[in-house]
Amino acid sequence: MARPVDANERRLNLIAYLDERRTARVTLDDIVNNVPGYDNPDQPIPRDPDGDLTPDTTPWDSVRKKVRRDVKDISEKLRIDIAYNETEGSYRIGRPFFTPAERRALVAAASLIELEGFLPADRTGIGQVVGDDRAQIRVTIDDWFVPLVQAIEDRTPIRISYDGRERVVEPWFLGRWRTAWYLVAGDPDHDHQMRRFRMDRLSFADDQVSFPVVGEPGSYDIPDDVDAEEALDLDPNSWGPDPATEVEVRVAADHEYRFMQEFDAEIVERTTDHVVARLVVRHRTSFVIRILAFRGQAVVLAPPDVRALVRDHLASTAGVA
Amino acid sequence: MARSKGEQFAILGEILAAVDERRCVSIDDVASQYGITREEALAIVEPVLYVEFNPADGANPITWMHELEFDGEDLMPGIGAEQNGTPIRNLETRPPDHDTALDLYLSAAIMNSLQPNPVLATALEKLADLVPVTLLVPIEQPPAxxxxxxxxxxxxxxxxxxxxxxxxxxxxxxxxxxxxxxxxxxxxxxxxxxxxxxxxxxxxxxxxxxxxxxxxYERPDDIPIPQWFDMDHNSRTVRVRMPAAAERSLTAPVVFADRVVLDDGWVEVTVTVHGDPRLDHLLVSLPPEAEVLEPAECVARRRDHAAALLADYS
Structure with a gap:
């Protein structure tokens, strides 16, 4: 006697069977004949001399409804759609949204990266059940993240309070530069020019994160000629107001990597104890301050006017005439 | 409260996905996550343990894509599922919901910036249709x-x-x-x-x-990623008077407090940094015309550090 088949097992059997026969025409007969759980020995479906099910009988109608209920449950609970073709009288499982390789890659990414403060831990869906214990990378998602993403998706202008000043912006991109999040947005009051806002300098009334909407969704387009990576390059030497000046700096060998992290430079000379790095400076004030962080391990060699800039700053600070 | 068959089916789907994604799931964790007893959890998974079936049309047996093994404590993918199975989530025909898509998009974007991968890139393209937002989250990979x-x-x-x-x-x-x-x-x-x-x-x-x-060495269990570093013991605070326009030039991380705007476009502000090297840097980063108000010893400290650095420019 056949082992009784649980309803959930039957539904999974149906998925497995339809998955195996993606290219075939699978009828109700095929399902009843091949998938355990549909053929009810207590209520056998009448068959014709060829062994095919006889339609429009009570048992036939009952099993047809059972399959339809299962198809509906599978769709609702497991997000797997099974289409019924009325003309052919056949069932076909849909094409997966992600390929198996894509899903594996997404699950691997989700297992290595913990997005702290984003989705609740008990959420379901691809990659949501991997644990944080394997995470190697944590990215903190603040309360402003989801509403801001929503504004970008909807292309809705919003009001922000930045450095104590209220302004309306058209959010374009979000991203990180070094250790901080930045918003790149258009300024509707100034011909939609690009502006960048460091997110930890935004303030919210009563500390409640919200972005009052100022306009309808779809109110603006993100300009095609704006490159997100360039927009989020916040190195002062990329956007600074001063004339571009090529500068050479002697850097102690142990500080080379740190220097190259700080500045977009190229090494033009290397000895056992130091390197000479060349870079373009476009923001002199920022450059002086950043070079002083190396505590004498990075010293400006040329040009003379930039070297003098650092020297004069230090001399004035030291009280040396 | 007893779960309906439909609810049990949804839970079963999640368990199958969890076993596939985590490779090993404790039955007690399953019970806890879904607010059911261990017995109820076992009853839900019991029908899908060690199963395959033979279709009557004479084709090869269909190994259960969902076959699980249970050792009394943990659920794991069954041998058949490992060899021939198709994880249930691989069959999802519908795109993920918005929040899941955003979550996956972020993780995939970060991962792809670390190790560009053509498969992840195509997944990202699909996700970008669901989440039409450009998010750049680069994470540097140091050489070591x-x-x-x-x-x-x-x-x-x-x-x-x-x-x-x-x-x-x-x-x-x-x-x-x-x-x-x-x-x-x-x-x-x-x-x-x-x-x-x-x-x-x-x-x-x-x-x-x-x-x-x-x-x-033996790796200790449960080494969490810290939520923050407690740097308070290392904090150094000075009060300065400086042009307001110069505040932004000070490099992070600095914390400003008790800011008083003066009439002449200057401000008085308390600035905190962590560690002596950052304090030294802060002091010489101030515009020369700025004044260190307190503590008094920082006045000399600023002057001395500037003089030491100046030696390289003589």
């Missing part, structure tokens, strides 16, 4: 990271020349890496130095070189 991760996975120590914060010269270290992780955009190793057992955190980008050492 590969060796450190290898040492961690082999449970071996790592030799490195380490340039500690504020030091001018690197020193030799041998570190036992308990956990390697990135947080706040930087990579860290939590572990101990071989020559002393004290737990420390090291920044991988300060490792000037790295090679796998000879010391083998």
């Amino acid at each position: 990271l590969g060796v450190v991760q290898q040492a961690w996975s082999q449970r071996r120590s790592v030799h490195t020349r380490y340039l500690a914060d504020g030091r001018t010269e690197a020193t030799e270290r041998e570190i036992v890496p308990w956990r390697v992780y990135a947080n706040w955009g930087r990579w860290y190793v939590k572990g101990t130095a071989v020559d002393h057992g004290e737990e420390r955190t090291y920044r991988v980008d300060r490792m000037l070189d790295a090679r796998i050492g000879d010391v083998e």
